[in-house]
Amino acid sequence: MRAWQTLKRRRMLDHPVLQVDLAQRSLGDGPSHEFVLLSSPDWVNVVPLTPDGQVVLIRQWRHGTGEVTLEIPGGLIDPGESPMIAGARELAEETGYQGEKMEPLGWVHPNPALFDNRCYTCLALDCRLAGPPRPDDTEQIKVELHPLDHIPQLIRQGRISHSLVVAAFARFWLTHGGLARGSELL
Secondary structure, eight states: OOOOEEEEEEEEEEETTEEEEEEEEEOSSSOEEEEEEEEOOOEEEEEEBOTTSEEEEEEEEETTTTEEEEEOOEEEOOTTOOHHHHHHHHHHHHHSEEOSEEEEEEEEOSOTTTBOOOEEEEEEESOEEOSOOOOOTTOOEEEEEEEGGGHHHHHHTTSSOOHHHHHHHHHHHHHHSSOEETTEEO
């Protein structure tokens, strides 16, 4: 397959969480087309499990959909920060929980048609409440515990609808081949 060649590119929006460019591209001798390209920092999501098989979930308002969603903790990876460190930081900030062991589960491209970033997933095992949550000024977060074996039903019912959260659980199930309770597989 041939690669598209960029003829010109111009920045339309430069924001800390999103850059929007318009790119004029061509397949060589064919006509050129304009494409919207979105750049965003890499993201991390955390599947946090307590020793008794509960998943630490959060409810928060999402401005894009204009509604409250049920999700796992996650956020942007700071420059120079590893996904594992960012995941532990986000888990503590959003929930007050800390895991005794962090395990990488892989990454996905959130939407390669438009975005250039990756979303990493890590598993936090044997999570325990270590202190109060420290959400950002713009976040209102409610922490909830749900049994891991209820997650597929929450996804089927649309109660968990964030695609990157669904992808994180898919990574978990593909890596572990089943449900886990703390650091033990069921």
